Amino acid sequence: MKDIRLMKGNEAIAEAAIRAGADAYFGYPITPQSEVLEYLMSQKPEERTGMIVLQAESEVAVINMIYGGAGCGKKVMTSSSGPGISLMQEGISYIAGAELPCVIVNIERGGPGLGTIQPSQADYLQAVKGGGHGDYKLIVLAPASVQEMADFLSIAFNLAFKYRNPVMILSDGAIGQMMEKVEFSKQIPRNKIMPEWATTGKTPDREKNIITSIILDPEKQEIHNQKLQKKYREIEKNEVRFEKILCDDIEYLIIAFGTCSRVCQKSVQIAHEKGIKVGLIRPITLYPFPYHEINKMTDRLKGILTVEMNAGQMLEDVRLAVNGKLKVEFHGRMGGMIPTPEEVLDALEQKIIQRK
Amino acid sequence: MNIETEELELSYKDYKLDQPVKWCPGCGGHAVLSAVQKALPETGIEKEKVVFVSGIGCSSRFPYYINTYGFHSLHGRGAAIASGIKVANPNLSVWLVTGDGDSMAIGGNHFIHILRRNINVNILLFNNKIYGLTKGQYSPTTPLGSITKTSPDGTIESPFLPGELAMGAQGTFYARVVDTDPKMIKDVLVEAANHKGTSLVEILQNCIIFNNQVHSEITGKEVREDNQIYLEHGKPMIFGKNRDKGIIQVGQKFLVAKIGENGVRKEDILIHDAHNPDDTRHYMLSRMSLPDYPVAMGVIRACKSNVYEDMLHKQISLSKTREKVKNVNELLKSGNVFNIQ
Numbered sequence: 171m172k173d174i175r176l177m178k179g180n181e182a183i184a185e186a187a188i189r190a191g192a193d194a195y196f197g198y199p200i201t202p203q204s205e206v207l208e209y210l211m212s213q214k215p216e217e218r219t220g221m222i223v224l225q226a227e228s229e230v231a232v233i234n235m236i237y238g239g240a241g242c243g244k245k246v247m248t249s250s251s252g253p254g255i256s257l258m259q260e261g262i263s264y265i266a267g268a269e270l271p272c273v274i275v276n277i278e279r280g281g282p283g284l285g286t287i288q289p290s291q292a293d294y295l296q297a298v299k300g301g302g303h304g305d306y307k308l309i310v311l312a313p314a315s316v317q318e319m320a321d322f323l324s325i326a327f328n329l330a331f332k333y334r335n336p337v338m339i340l341s342d343g344a345i346g347q348m349m350e351k352v353e354f355s356k357q358i359p360r361n362k363i364m365p366e367w368a369t370t371g372k373t374p375d376r377e378k379n380i381i382t383s384i385i386l387d388p389e390k391q392e393i394h395n396q397k398l399q400k401k402y403r404e405i406e407k408n409e410v411r412f413e414k415i416l417c418d419d420i421e422y423l424i425i426a427f428g429t430c431s432r433v434c435q436k437s438v439q440i441a442h443e444k445g446i447k448v449g450l451i452r453p454i455t456l457y458p459f460p461y462h463e464i465n466k467m468t469d470r471l472k473g474i475l476t477v478e479m480n481a482g483q484m485l486e487d488v489r490l491a492v493n494g495k496l497k498v499e500f501h502g503r504m505g506g507m508i509p510t511p512e513e514v515l516d517a518l519e520q521k522i523i524q525r526k
Numbered sequence: 527m528n529i530e531t532e533e534l535e536l537s538y539k540d541y542k543l544d545q546p547v548k549w550c551p552g553c554g555g556h557a558v559l560s561a562v563q564k565a566l567p568e569t570g571i572e573k574e575k576v577v578f579v580s581g582i583g584c585s586s587r588f589p590y591y592i593n594t595y596g597f598h599s600l601h602g603r604g605a606a607i608a609s610g611i612k613v614a615n616p617n618l619s620v621w622l623v624t625g626d627g628d629s630m631a632i633g634g635n636h637f638i639h640i641l642r643r644n645i646n647v648n649i650l651l652f653n654n655k656i657y658g659l660t661k662g663q664y665s666p667t668t669p670l671g672s673i674t675k676t677s678p679d680g681t682i683e684s685p686f687l688p689g690e691l692a693m694g695a696q697g698t699f700y701a702r703v704v705d706t707d708p709k710m711i712k713d714v715l716v717e718a719a720n721h722k723g724t725s726l727v728e729i730l731q732n733c734i735i736f737n738n739q740v741h742s743e744i745t746g747k748e749v750r751e752d753n754q755i756y757l758e759h760g761k762p763m764i765f766g767k768n769r770d771k772g773i774i775q776v777g778q779k780f781l782v783a784k785i786g787e788n789g790v791r792k793e794d795i796l797i798h799d800a801h802n803p804d805d806t807r808h809y810m811l812s813r814m815s816l817p818d819y820p821v822a823m824g825v826i827r828a829c830k831s832n833v834y835e836d837m838l839h840k841q842i843s844l845s846k847t848r849e850k851v852k853n854v855n856e857l858l859k860s861g862n863v864f865n866i867q
Contacts (some may be wrong), residue, residue: 198632199660199676208662211676225676227666228602228632253601284582284600 173354179319179345180205182352183249183275188215189359189407190327193244196223196235198254201287203277206249218502221359229254233261233274240270241381244366245327245361251343252293253284255301262336263302269398271330273323277346280506283348288340288506289343289429294483295338297353298457305395307402309337309409310456312427315348316350324358331365333405340456342479344429344508378482406458416442417449422522423467425488426477429508434477436511441518448518456484464491473522474498477514479507497522536567539722543593549584554705554731555652556739559591561711562621562650568712571619578621579608581628584651584659588623602633605640608647616835620647624694627657630666630841631685641695643834644720644723648715651688651726655740656734662736675738688728689826693805699725699827700812705732706745710756710823717825723833744821753816757824759800762792765820772796780810783821800828 177185184206185193195215197207207225215221226232232248239246250258255276261500266273278293280286297310302343309329311322319341326337364370372378413431416438417423427435431452441448451467453460468474474496476485482500487494501517542562542687549555562836566576575592580586581604589596599607608622622640627635631653640647656674657663663676671680692700699721701714711729715753718725730741744753753774755765763773764785772795783790799807808827851857 201660204660204663208675212678214678225663227634230632237695259546497833 171492175352175354175506176349177312177316177352178205178347178349180249180277180318180347181209182320183339183341184213185354186323187221187247188213188221189354189357190324190358191219191245192221192247192327193241194224194235194246194359196226196232196246196248198226198229198232198250200251200254200281200345202289203249203275205346206275206277211359219357220358229257230261233258233265234370235469236272236274237261237265237268237322240265240272241268241369243361243370244362244490245271245273245331245394246488247275247323247327249299251277251279251287251499252254252281252290255293255296259296259302262308263306264299264383265336266302266306266308266398267304267394267490268381269334270333270336271327272336272380273326273330273339274336274375274422275341278340278342280504281517286506287343289347289508290479290504290506291340291342291428291430292483292504293340293454294478294480295486297338297520298459298487305337306398306523307405307457309333309335309458310340311337311411312340312454312456313345314428314431316345316348316352319400321356324331324355327408328421333368333401335401337403340428340439342429364412409455409461410458410463411454412463413452413454415450415452417451417467420447420449422446422518423455423464423471423474424448424477424514424518425464425474425484426450427453427456427484430477430479432524433509433511434514437514437518440511440515442465446515446518446523453484456487459487461487464488465493465495468492468495475511475514475518475522476500477509477517478502479509482503536573538563538567540573541566541593541636542700543591545591546580547591548587550735552732552734553584554654554729554733555585555588557705557708558650558652558711558729558731559588559715561708562715563592564708565712565715565719568716569619571719575617576619576621577611578623579604579611581625581633582659583625583628583652583657584654585623585625585650585731586628588650597614598854602631604628604629605636605638605649606634608649609636609640609643609645612645612647613835613838616646616839622647622649624649624651625658626651626653626655626665626667626686626688627659630688630691634666634691638691638695640695641724641726642698644698645834646722646724648721648725649727650715651728652731653688653728654731654737655685656733656737658733658736667718668737669740676703687813688726690809692723692726693809693812695829696725697827698723698829698831699825700728700808700827701726702728702730702812702821702823704730704741704745704750704754704823707823714825717828721828723831725828743816753820754823755814755820757800757811757822757826759798759825759828762795762797764792764795771820773814780814780819800825801830803829805829 210223280290328336438450499521578589579597582601612620655667667685700826702713751767812823
């Protein structure tokens with residue numbers, strides 16, 4: 171029998187964490203994602219799987235607890251929203267530098283600063299271009315439904331361990347708070363055998379190992395950086411994920427991720443009824459970004475509209491993908507506002523189609 | 527020419543705003559706000575010099591509700607921002623409004639350091655022992671074993687006592703008040719404002735939605751006289767409905783004694799010395815808790831010490847008098863200079 175429930179996105183990601191065999195969740199309340207911590211506490215995961223849930227004193231403490239847990243080879247995760255994710259950036263940089271796996275969920279809200287508690291996509295650049303200091307990358311997944319909140323969590327853990335790299339799930343307050351049908355997979359048991367690099371105690375048969383991102387010798391630090399970069403090229407080669415919606419025989423293309431892609435799916439449907447040949451590409455991995463796929467399509471297109479809940483952040487990656495071959499326009503809402511399907515279509519007609 | 531001027535006295539109305547106060551009906555914050563508005567005119571501080579700084583949380587909405595300069599800042603960082611304001615502009619009267627989440631959790635670091643530096647800032651710590659703004663998770667002051675949204679089986683962490691932290695951080699002023707006694711808040715706030723150095727006023731505040739009645743054993747009408755002791759400098763530590771109980775010291779410990787019983791005389795009751803630089807008794811007073819002791823209210827500690835911004839500006843003045851170079855021109859011509867031929 172299928173295990174189908176009606177749940178908030180925040181609750182789905184929490185339930186998925188238990189089922190993915192996560193060892194620990196560290197968190198701190200912040201709207202609009204406090205339900206992740208609350209749901210986990212209410213489920214008593216220590217009884218269900220032995221998973222640990224801890225409310226820390228701040229997000230700075232959280233990310234360093236994550237660093238410690240990840241160093242033990244455990245499946246550890248956290249969730250927060252913009253202001254909290256900003257507080258974690260220092261730790262994220264260290265974790266990436268030390269090549270440890272973990273999953274960080276950002277239920278974005280409007281910024282900058284404390285901003286609003288309504289949904290936003292304004293943390294895109296922070297997520298995909300670094301956020302913290304130094305040359306590092308996060309693998310970034312962008313769910314567009316409550317189902318994907320659940321599904322992407324186990325994908326995120328798999329990628330994190332495959333590449334020994336932090337993975338971010340970049341979602342927003344709309345998906346976090348809305349309720350949808352979600353089907354859960356079976357419980358995965360927690361790992362019993364830790365990776366060979368994990369802090370499990372120095373027994374006589376083990377080499378000494380120090381988990382660190384500090385390499386003071388610049389020659390060695392460069393070699394370490396080269397190793398990281400090689401890993402990122404591997405990730406770019408293997409892990410690009412995207413979804414094409416109504417993209418056969420089209421003249422125009424809309425590119426949007428997460429909540430915006432849901433809105434734009436409707437815009438595309440309305441456009442088809444009106445005879446406008448427009449399709450939708452939804453990047454699922456924001457890093458690695460589907461540059462190649464978008465670039466391949468530009469020759470047969472008349473224009474691209476990027477739609478985001480920010481001032482135009484993914485727009486920069488879309489323009490890199492198009493590489494000057496085609497004019498790319500943008501429609502966005504900011505500060506917690508969500509565009510309507512009709513206004514997206516209006517923007518397409520005014521900014522892209524009527525230009526021709 | 528003589529111009530006649532009329533000296534206007536400030537009243538609480540000068541600090542009131544017609545803004546709607548967006549705290550829940552029945553929130554302890556309303557009484558505190560009103561007490562602050564009444565206390566400020568009594569401090570004699572010019573209204574234009576008052577700044578209210580806050581962090582994040584329910585209490586931190588305070589600057590919107592009072593007619594002064596305001597600074598609604600970052601979660602936990604209010605103490606650092608208030609420090610910056612006071613050091614940059616020592617003429618201002620700086621007030622920091624914070625909560626048990628804001629200052630005891632993420633802001634713990636800045637909280638202890640403002641006290642250690644003894645910057646002349648007045649801190650109002652609204653302690654409702656819960657996270658109100660995020661809707662009911664436990665905080666660092668939530669009593670052990672409390673059931674909240676994030677502790678369905680009860681908390682397993684020992685709570686902080688803000689007074690303990692204040693003493694540990696070498697704080698020079700610590701007072702405790704309850705939100706059910708506006709006069710007590712007002713009187714203590716005036717003392718806090720007059721204190722030179724960081725003043726910490728802990729306000730036991732009720733959160734009617736997420737932690738209702740958390741302080742009722744202390745504030746309840748029936749019990750408050752027996753369960754609170756209001757401390758005043760130079761006065762004996764006497765409390766109780768019949769004013770017949772007091773604090774005595776036996777060896778290293780405080781004890782509650784009844785005057786007239788077991789040979790205890792009124793003269794045996796300890797006299798409160800808030801000004802003593804030695805904080806041993808202040809620490810013991812701040813830790814007194816039910817059911818063995820009444821909870822200490824009023825100004826528990828108020829002692830003189832160096833104030834950071836005074837020391838800083840003194841150091842700057844001293845450096846200026848010692849320095850031979852007085853201006854940029856002199857600076858440019860000092861050291862190794864040569865003429866181009």
